[in-house]
Amino acid sequence: MEAKWETSPAGQPADWSLVALPDEAGQRNSWEITIPNGLGYILEFKKNLSAPVLGLKEWERSDRPQMVGLIYYSFRVMSGIGFFLAGLMLWTVLKWLLGDLSGEKIAQQKWLLRAWIFAAPLGYIAVESGWIVRCVGRQPWTLYGQIRTADAASHLPASNVLTSLIAFATIYSHLQLCCISR
Ligand code: HEM
Known part of the structure; x- marks a missing residue:
């Protein structure tokens, strides 16, 4: 999900990848934009990691998923939609508390109404993206460490x-x- 190839050791800060172009063959990201020290803050709300975060290279190629880019972007689409919907909900509740959603005033909330129309298909897209994250990210395993997809098919x-x-x-x-x- 994070296209993280190298291990980040414990006791040190680590960057969090915001956007990247994973290069499967080269086992690296061709380019990426990172948030400095972001990983520690996301995982533990502090700068330094208290446990190592293992990179993909720690696993044999045959034991880890291919199509890292697909998993990476499906995760970002899913969580991006999640944050968008949460923000939209908060915006709507705020407007409601301010009394702007009353029968007379609601028609004036053009951008809010447009955002809700835009949001209509997003739940479906997030579900499909989540499913890709889960099912492609699990490969080559049907049950992690127990049975491979090739044996279960x-x-x-x-x-x-x-x-x-x-x-x-x-x-x-x-x-x-x-x-x-x-
Ligand atoms: C901040 C927002 C979100 C985060 C951080 C998040 C995180 C995750 C993670 C980590 C997984 C993989 C779990 C695993 O390894 O088994 C996942 C799977 C999934 N997510 Fe999300 N998600 C978010 C929003 C959403 C939204 C908004 C939807 C749908 C409306 C969604 C639907 C799914 C589905 C269907 C799966 C696959 C579940 C499965 O097949 O077991 N997610 N999500």
């Missing part, structure tokens, strides 16, 4: 899976249409 041919998927979609659509027509 079904050996059924893709055509069988497609057939049952089409069957389920057809049956459920049919049931749905029956309900609607009643």
Whole structure:
């Protein structure tokens, strides 16, 4: 999630990566913008780390996720949306306390209403991003340290899976249409 390749030792400050371009092959970030000493403050509300934060290089390549960039940005999209929605909620509560959301005044809150329309799909995007963080970030494990995805994956041919998927979609659509027509 943090595209952190090198270990930060205990007893020292460490920077927190805000934006970066992870370079999987080179096992580094081609470029990045960091918040100096940010990691200690995020993790422990203090400058120096009391425990080391292990970098990706501590693990064999075969034991850690690929597509670090995807995980890194999915996490930022998810948490960015989380903070945006929390901020929007606070802004709305404030406006409400000030009496600006009454029937007569609410139409004047153009930017607040626009922000809520903008927010409508964000929960879905955050859920999908969270799912990417979780499921891509967990690779190559199905259960961390216990069973690899390669060993857990079904050996059924893709055509069988497609057939049952089409069957389920057809049956459920049919049931749905029956309900609607009643
Ligand atoms: C500040 C905001 C947020 C932070 C710091 C945060 C943090 C995280 C972290 C650390 C994970 C990975 C957990 C793991 O390792 O298993 C995660 C997963 C996830 N997050 Fe967020 N999240 C935030 C906001 C949101 C929002 C707003 C949504 C949806 C509306 C969301 C939906 C999800 C989902 C669906 C997962 C995957 C859960 C799973 O499959 O087990 N997150 N989040």
